[in-house]
Amino acid sequence: MDSQSLFTWLQPLFDWLPWLADYRWQLAMVAVLLVTALVALIFNRVLRALIRSLERTDPVWDDLLLDALSRPAVVLIWVLGLTFALQIGAPYIRELSLGVPGAVRKFALILLLAWTLLRFVARFERVVLLQRESIDRTTASAISKLLRLVIFVLTGLTLLQSLGYSISGILAFGGVGGIAVGFAAKDLLANFFGGLMIYLDRPFKVGDWIRSPDKNIEGVVEHIGWRLTIIRTFDHRPLYVPNSTFASIAVENPSRMTHRRIFEYVGVRYDDAAALPRIVAEIRRMLVTHDEIDERKALFVNLNRFGPSSLDIMIYTSTHTTDWGRYLEVREDVLMRIMAIIDAAGAEIAFPTTTVHLQPGALPLVGSEGMAESTVATPAQPVPVA
Numbered sequence: 001m002d003s004q005s006l007f008t009w010l011q012p013l014f015d016w017l018p019w020l021a022d023y024r025w026q027l028a029m030v031a032v033l034l035v036t037a038l039v040a041l042i043f044n045r046v047l048r049a050l051i052r053s054l055e056r057t058d059p060v061w062d063d064l065l066l067d068a069l070s071r072p073a074v075v076l077i078w079v080l081g082l083t084f085a086l087q088i089g090a091p092y093i094r095e096l097s098l099g100v101p102g103a104v105r106k107f108a109l110i111l112l113l114a115w116t117l118l119r120f121v122a123r124f125e126r127v128v129l130l131q132r133e134s135i136d137r138t139t140a141s142a143i144s145k146l147l148r149l150v151i152f153v154l155t156g157l158t159l160l161q162s163l164g165y166s167i168s169g170i171l172a173f174g175g176v177g178g179i180a181v182g183f184a185a186k187d188l189l190a191n192f193f194g195g196l197m198i199y200l201d202r203p204f205k206v207g208d209w210i211r212s213p214d215k216n217i218e219g220v221v222e223h224i225g226w227r228l229t230i231i232r233t234f235d236h237r238p239l240y241v242p243n244s245t246f247a248s249i250a251v252e253n254p255s256r257m258t259h260r261r262i263f264e265y266v267g268v269r270y271d272d273a274a275a276l277p278r279i280v281a282e283i284r285r286m287l288v289t290h291d292e293i294d295e296r297k298a299l300f301v302n303l304n305r306f307g308p309s310s311l312d313i314m315i316y317t318s319t320h321t322t323d324w325g326r327y328l329e330v331r332e333d334v335l336m337r338i339m340a341i342i343d344a345a346g347a348e349i350a351f352p353t354t355t356v357h358l359q360p361g362a363l364p365l366v367g368s369e370g371m372a373e374s375t376v377a378t379p380a381q382p383v384p385v386a
Contacts, residue, residue, distance in 0.1 A: 028085075029088050032081055032084050032085040033085055035081070036077060036082070036085075037081075040074050040077045040078055043077060047069075047073065050066060051066050064127065068119040068123055071115075072116045079104075079109075083101040083102070083104055083108075084101070086101040087101040106162055107159065110159055110162060111155070111159075114152075117151050121151070122144070141206070141224065145226065187242075188227065190244035191226070192226050192227065193243075194246055196226075197243075198224055198243060198246060203246070203251050204221055204251065204253050204255075205224075206221050206223065207255075208253055209221075209254050209255045210254070210255070211251075211252050211254065212252065213250055214249040214250055215245070217231065217241060219233040219234060219239055222238070227242065228243060258322070259294055259297060259319060259322065260318065260319045261318050261319075264315045265312045265315070266313045266338055267307055267309070267313075268342065270350075272311075272348060273311060276347075278345050279313070279341060279342055280301055280303060282341045282344075283341055284301040286337050286338075287334070290333075290334065292321065293320070297317070297318040299317045299318075301314070302314055309351070315334075319331075
């Protein structure tokens with residue numbers, strides 16, 4: 001419908017109220033805006049009802065598409081109504097050119113299409129991460145960010161083309177200027193490519209506990225961006241690490257461990273050497289039959305060394321659990337059982353002791369009153385000192 005058709009449709013009103021004929025184009029604009037508001041309201045209600053009905057079905061593509069289209073479509077109706085109203089008033093408004101409504105409509109259509117695509121990508125990412133646990137969150141986030149970047153670039157180029165600028169010239173200038181920008185922003189580019197390598201190699205993902213033996217970095221990954229990665233340390237402080245750092249350091253990912261290790265030395269007194277074979281056999285049997293110990297992994301219980309004041313038994317095994325809290329409980333249970341085994345064998349856990357031999361008359365013994373006593377230790381009477 002053009003402006004003349006609208007004037008023809010409003011002619012009965014002008015015949016009934018002749019004084020309104022002087023305001024025909026203003027009334028036509030108001031009529032267009034009222035019709036636009038009514039159409040937008042009805043369309044919004046119908047679309048919402050359709051989205052609610054489709055949410056009960058299994059496929060999510062139609063739900064996501066309609067949800068992404070809901071607001072841009074309502075805005076599109078208003079854009080069409082406003083530009084049509086401007087088109088009606090353009091011949092009567094000196095400051096308004098006849099080509100402005102068409103240019104505004106074209107410009108708005110490009111922006112609304114880009115807005116729709118961005119909404120669709122955001123909703124698809126959220127639904128995929130919530131409904132499919134098999135999809136890696138870091139990978140999904142990387143794909144989403146890449147798609148947004150592509151949409152922004154294509155939208156910018158399309159807008160420039162619609163404004164009359166040559167895209168080929170802009171691309172040629174970008175190729176030449178990219179060299180200078182690369183030198184000026186080398187750190188920014190290093191972080192960008194560092195983030196890209198994290199997304200491709202996936203040494204860690206959001207939610208992983210990581211640490212670096214090369215730098216003082218340890219905590220849980222909260223966010224992986226194109227420039228930096230946010231790590232929440234165990235004292236609950238955020239640590240912002242540029243992505244280029246991960247290209248030059250070693251990163252350990254304890255979150256991907258399959259087992260946790262128990263590695264302990266237990267010292268038995270030299271006086272209990274006769275009970276040592278029984279103690280070693282009982283500890284080994286206890287670990288093999290323990291429900292929380294994986295006997296398929298390396299398991300060693302052996303007399304490993306002669307300590308200064310103890311016979312040291314090495315205990316090396318792995319737990320099924322990787323949860324730190326549960327691991328501490330299993331470790332405590334294993335150590336308590338080892339203590340019970342040593343006690344049942346009539347032995348004791350050794351503690352550091354030193355024996356000092358005093359020569360006759362070398363050192364006087366001091367009594368409780370601070371006076372020197374005449375009694376001294378003889379060579380046949382060693383004095384143990386704890």
